[in-house]
Amino acid sequence: MASIMRPAVLRPTAMAARMVKTPAIRSAFRPAIQKEVMSNAIRASAFHTTSKRDILPPPPQVIQGGVNDPVPIPDPSPSHGSYHWTFERLLAGSLVPLTLTPFAAGSLNPTLDAVLCAAILVHSHLGFQTIIVDYVPAKRFPTARKISTWGLNLATALVGLGLYEFETNDVGVTEAIRRVWTA
Amino acid sequence: MIAQRVGVSAARRIVAGNPSGFFTQHLPKLAASRLSTTQIRPVGTSKITAEDAHSLLAQQRLNRPVAPHLTAYRYDQTWFGASIWNRFTGGALSGAFYAYFAVYLVSPLLGWHVESASLAASFAALPAVAKGGIKFLVAWPFAFHCVNGVRHLSYDLAFGFAKKQIVKWGWAVWGTSLVLGLYAGFAL
Structure with a gap:
């Protein structure tokens, strides 16, 4: 099974091996790993959220009806069109x-x-x-x-x-x- | 499904449950026994009712960012684009037009003198530079709105709407209106 040698498995395996080899610093390693995972999550979240850069703050809005209601189509009127x-x-x-x-x-x-x-x-x-x-x-x-x-x-x-x-x-x-x- | 991840969790389960199995012979045994079958995901979940989920979604929709943001575009398209300057110049000219004739209507009640004769007299008393500057401040928006208005009418007839032409004629409108404004301000 080749996928076992893929980096996704390889890295935790290597990490676990290293931790076993050095039991003295193992307890110190744990929070470091967790911190790394957390900081990675924070770094990744920067790609997923839109930063707030308002030139003008957006005007207030209300949701009428349900959130998934279609936008109402105005009556077609040539004098307004x-x-x-x-x-x-x-x-x-x-x-x-x-x-x-x-x-x-x-x-x-x-x-x-x-x-x-x-x-x-x-x-x-x-x-x-x-x-x-x-x-x-x-x-x-x-x-x-x-x-x-x-x-x-x-x-x-x-x-x-x-x-x-x-x-x-x-x-x-x-x-x-x-x-x-x-x- | 990501092709790279096929079988990964199954392999992990085998490794964790049966460290001396066939699949693990190439792995360090100690490491294999330490492998976790779960991944660390730093997110919290909680069960909420359907109404709460709906109101949460509604709340999030109210916080949607305004898109597209102006700074996403090139500055010469948004800040010097002839289209928005058509609105600026038109708004300024029409605003001045409205202000003057509204004041003209109420001036007898206030005792102000804004009729053309007194305007011309007070304008003539200004120094030449101020006269030219004020005339330029009126003439340039007027020239810009006229020239660019014709350009927009040609857009409405579907002429000059290729991207290259839009850019070229945009700068042509700036140049023409500035020359006309300077001429009308300082030479007429």
Whole structure:
């Protein structure tokens, strides 16, 4: 039987032989072996556990239902899915000519300026929404999610009102930027 | 089953029970008689109920580490990746946009003057270096977000999505936006 000569058996055999040959230090050997086994276990455990290196501490979480329940699948809805995605892209794409035009023309007429501002406002709103969805997960921070979502809605409404005031009482956003820039 | 370990425990049992047997003739007899049939495993086990096991598992799941960790990736991919800087620049620009127009809305109530004429007047009073610096701080994020936004739109159309192209155009976006930002800040 070749496996008897394999290191797995060989090492304890050699160890036992050595202990028998030197009975005087045998009692001193025992804890040394145990210590070695323990330190090996500790060293090996370093490969099995993840060290804690938090940049940000993970947010609190709760387990709803059992631990082995599948993740609930949200209802498929095109207005929260592909339509939303396409709308975001169309809006972002339409901002390209809208932002290039004032550089080419020097300024924008009031209508185009209002269109540009409205597009930037909606683009910003969608961008902030994405940030909230990414970093304030509803499952972990349900209250903070509600507060930030509605706070964003309120802020967008206020800023929209402010934009309206600016567009009606001031010189328009592109013209204002030009005047400050060349001041 | 590990092929190397086949028969090892059986051999051990034979060795321990029958030190003078056939299998042990090549082994030192004294050593063989000292062989233990059990292995040392420094772990403790205890019997717990199914509910306790479930709550223990739930407790452990709550302590799961966050993965993948940011430091697992190369720094130039995570820290200078154009994707996260698109969010930084967009967030900063939109944040400034929101702050200014919200302040503009409430400024009559507070008696503040943030209309374009007074802004231009106070901006003109600044030294040239401050003017250029402030303009750069606005122009660079704007240029970056514009150029990188077009890049992301091309991703959405499945262009430029090979790894080499991502890296190449990432650095191109940094270079272009810095040049445009410096030009708009100090030359316009």
